[in-house]
Amino acid sequence: MDGEWQTWIALGIVALAAVWMARRFRGKSGGSCGGGCDCSGKTITPKREE
Amino acid sequence: MPDAQATTIPLPVIALVGNPNTGKTTLFNALSGLSQKVANYAGVTVEKKEGTCHDQHGKLLRILDLPGAYSLSARTPDEAIPRDVLLGRRADTAKPDRVICVVDASNLERNLYLAMQVLDLGIPAIVVLNMMDIAEARGMKISAATLQQQLGVPVIPMQANTRQGMERLRVAMSQAELPLAKLGEYPQSLREALAKAHELLNTGETNPDSNALAGTVSLICSRERDAAAAPGIEAARELMERECPGWEENLVASQYKRIGELTRNAIEQTRSSDPTPTDKLDGVLLHPILGWLILGGLMTALFATIFSVATVPMDWVDAGFGWTADWIKTWMAEGDLRDLLTDGVLAGVGSVVMFLPQILLLFFFIGLLEDTGYMARVAFIMDRLMGLVGLNGRAFIPLLSSYACAIPGIMATRTIANPRERLITILVAPLASCSARLPVYVMMIGVLLPGGSGGVWMKVAFMLGLYALGTVGMFLFAWLFHRRLRSGTGSTMILELPPYKVPALRAVLLRLWSRARVFITQAGTVILVISILLWAATSYPKPDAGDDTDRLTQSIAGQLGKQIEPLIEPLGYDWKMGIGLIASFAAREVFVSTMSILYRADDPGEEGTRPLQTILREQKRADGSPLFNTKTCLSMLVFYVFAMQCMATLAITRRETNSWKWPLFQFGYLTVTAYLAALLVYQGAGLLGY
Numbered sequence: 001m002d003g004e005w006q007t008w009i010a011l012g013i014v015a016l017a018a019v020w021m022a023r024r025f026r027g028k029s030g031g032s033c034g035g036g037c038d039c040s041g042k043t044i045t046p047k048r049e050e
Numbered sequence: 051m052p053d054a055q056a057t058t059i060p061l062p063v064i065a066l067v068g069n070p071n072t073g074k075t076t077l078f079n080a081l082s083g084l085s086q087k088v089a090n091y092a093g094v095t096v097e098k099k100e101g102t103c104h105d106q107h108g109k110l111l112r113i114l115d116l117p118g119a120y121s122l123s124a125r126t127p128d129e130a131i132p133r134d135v136l137l138g139r140r141a142d143t144a145k146p147d148r149v150i151c152v153v154d155a156s157n158l159e160r161n162l163y164l165a166m167q168v169l170d171l172g173i174p175a176i177v178v179l180n181m182m183d184i185a186e187a188r189g190m191k192i193s194a195a196t197l198q199q200q201l202g203v204p205v206i207p208m209q210a211n212t213r214q215g216m217e218r219l220r221v222a223m224s225q226a227e228l229p230l231a232k233l234g235e236y237p238q239s240l241r242e243a244l245a246k247a248h249e250l251l252n253t254g255e256t257n258p259d260s261n262a263l264a265g266t267v268s269l270i271c272s273r274e275r276d277a278a279a280a281p282g283i284e285a286a287r288e289l290m291e292r293e294c295p296g297w298e299e300n301l302v303a304s305q306y307k308r309i310g311e312l313t314r315n316a317i318e319q320t321r322s323s324d325p326t327p328t329d330k331l332d333g334v335l336l337h338p339i340l341g342w343l344i345l346g347g348l349m350t351a352l353f354a355t356i357f358s359v360a361t362v363p364m365d366w367v368d369a370g371f372g373w374t375a376d377w378i379k380t381w382m383a384e385g386d387l388r389d390l391l392t393d394g395v396l397a398g399v400g401s402v403v404m405f406l407p408q409i410l411l412l413f414f415f416i417g418l419l420e421d422t423g424y425m426a427r428v429a430f431i432m433d434r435l436m437g438l439v440g441l442n443g444r445a446f447i448p449l450l451s452s453y454a455c456a457i458p459g460i461m462a463t464r465t466i467a468n469p470r471e472r473l474i475t476i477l478v479a480p481l482a483s484c485s486a487r488l489p490v491y492v493m494m495i496g497v498l499l500p501g502g503s504g505g506v507w508m509k510v511a512f513m514l515g516l517y518a519l520g521t522v523g524m525f526l527f528a529w530l531f532h533r534r535l536r537s538g539t540g541s542t543m544i545l546e547l548p549p550y551k552v553p554a555l556r557a558v559l560l561r562l563w564s565r566a567r568v569f570i571t572q573a574g575t576v577i578l579v580i581s582i583l584l585w586a587a588t589s590y591p592k593p594d595a596g597d598d599t600d601r602l603t604q605s606i607a608g609q610l611g612k613q614i615e616p617l618i619e620p621l622g623y624d625w626k627m628g629i630g631l632i633a634s635f636a637a638r639e640v641f642v643s644t645m646s647i648l649y650r651a652d653d654p655g656e657e658g659t660r661p662l663q664t665i666l667r668e669q670k671r672a673d674g675s676p677l678f679n680t681k682t683c684l685s686m687l688v689f690y691v692f693a694m695q696c697m698a699t700l701a702i703t704r705r706e707t708n709s710w711k712w713p714l715f716q717f718g719y720l721t722v723t724a725y726l727a728a729l730l731v732y733q734g735a736g737l738l739g740y
Contacts, residue, residue, distance in 0.1 A: 005385075007385065014390075014583065
């Protein structure tokens with residue numbers, strides 16, 4: 001693959017990553033726990049007995 | 051056509067209610083099978099489990115598994131759910147038409163306390179005497195017929211785990227009319243005041259019947275915030291205090307008197323109960339000194355296994371990523387995309403995924419300990435210590451969860467009724483060494499103690515020391531905040547120690563899979579994206595000429611790193627580590643991938659892809675001395691023990707405290723502590739000649 005094409009594809013991937021990160025900071029992606037993390041979002045049932 | 055029926059006519063609702071650990075959920079699973087739906091009760095982090103089942107006549111019923119509670123007098127929002135559902139006070143849940151009270155037959159007296167409160171509400175009920183086998187093993191002979199005759203409702207002996215008694219329960223559930231329970235009388239001295247309190251709560255409703263009074267009693271005896279906020283509750287409590295001082299104790303005593311009369315006739319102790327294997331084990335595991343020693347021994351064994359066993363699969367993963375990178379290098383022509391794939395994606399993601407075997411092993415052991423019932427004993431041992439620093443016993447579960455991840459830990463603090471105790475728990479939760487720190491710890495310990503030197507046991511000692519340091523920090527700050535915030539009289543926690551059992555491997559493996567999925571998702575999203583961005587920051591702008599080191603120094607990351615270098619130099623770090631610290635604010639593991647990308651970027655790499663720890667050990671300072679020397683490694687480890695390098699935790703603290711003040715305070719105090727502790731270690735070790 002030609003070197004210049006590689007640069008353009010790499011820059012495209014970097015731009016996509018930047019957009020994803022920006023959306024994450026604005027809380028539009030990430031886990032469903034609401035914390036912006038990638039946890040499964042499964043809420044927990046606290047068990048007093050443990 | 052039951053499904054059509056479900057959509058058009060509201061189905062009769064049967065609620066399962068009982069103490070925790072009574073087999074309520076086992077019974078729910080047996081009744082509802084695969085028709086379960088799990089959601090959340092609005093406003094609280096408590097699961098709402100619903101399902102459907104058919105009665106003996108094929109009629110479809112809705113089954114609701116209510117959260118376990120010891121009493122309808124709620125102390126926390128999660129305890130208020132059974133009370134509110136049974137009183138029809140929840141907009142998101144229909145009031146049940148019938149109730150199945152599940153009681154643990156081997157702990158009948160304690161379990162009947164809640165059951166009788168529920169029966170007093172006047173909802174048609176069935177009492178299930180579960181765990182009859184355990185009661186029999188303890189030499190108790192329980193007469194279900196006597197209980198049924200005295201309570202006035204069907205009483206069914208069962209063993210939900212083996213489905214014994216299920217047929218009788220289904221028959222009872224199919225009865226068109228269930229008899230109502232024989233009501234208990236409130237003490238004569240309280241009746242008049244209770245009637246007035248009822249009038250206050252129900253705006254002028256006079257002459258309440260006993261069922262209505264039972265509802266009033268459950269509300270005015272509750273201390274959780276929702277009930278306190280309901281109109282008239284405070285006024286009703288004040289009225290009771292004024293007219294009948296000591297009314298709450300009086301009510302509890304009268305309830306236990308009723309239970310005593312019931313059980314006296316219904317239970318026959320056939321033989322004195324010998325100490326069970328659980329009793330004998332508890333004698334050792336809960337011993338004030340032996341208990342701590344055994345806990346320490348188990349933790350040591352756990353980390354020793356992690357360091358010795360996990361290295362084999364870790365080497366496979368590392369070799370797999372290295373091989374892929376080498377293959378790409380031979381297959382693709384030189385260029386930015388090839389560099390992005392090998393030096394960005396594979397170096398970044400691979401360096402973190404490599405730690406998956408260790409994390410899985412850690413959670414496998416924790417899962418085994420939980421399933422045997424030992425974790426409840428750890429809670430008991432720790433409770434004494436937590437009391438000393440002013441932490442609530444209920445804080446144990448949130449703090450224990452925080453060793454996996456602070457986010458579910460902070461969410462679980464909702465069970466703590468006292469708002470200040472809850473705030474303290476939230477503030478100190480990030481000090482528990484979460485699984486995201488494990489890759490950082492393992493990498494730095496590996497650099498500090500290469501294969502031959504020190505061996506596994508030295509590494510284990512370091513790892514234990516780091517976990518202990520975080521735990522000591524957690525207790526120390528909890529104690530400081532407790533004194534500063536004056537959290538007042540602590541609320542109490544009822545701790546139930548379940549019998550020891552052989553762990554169910556399937557349940558442990560399911561939890562392990564869930565943990566692996568979270569880790570792989572994290573590696574495939576956050577770490578992947580940050581690796582890509584970091585590669586770009588280390589690769590652009592491109593210099594016209596020069597070697598790898600020039601390219602890195604002139605890149606965006608290089609220039610930014612040089613700006614922050616003076617701030618971190620006193621801790622022994624160079625600018626690349628500074629970039630690692632900043633990047634790892636997205637997720638702590640990112641520090642490892644950052645190190646991999648930055649230090650591999652100017653690695654000659656002539657012999658193919660080399661292990662990261664080898665590359666780090668070879669790094670030199672300007673004066674030629676090793677960069678990752680003992681004091682730098684120690685300083686970095688201590689920094690990560692205390693630092694608040696996690697934006698998701700900050701976001702969840704913001705959500706749970708409903709203000710920016712506390713997350714900013716949390717970030718500030720943890721960052722300052724981390725900086726000062728790392729500075730102290732680096733400079734102190736320097737003075738000692740390391």
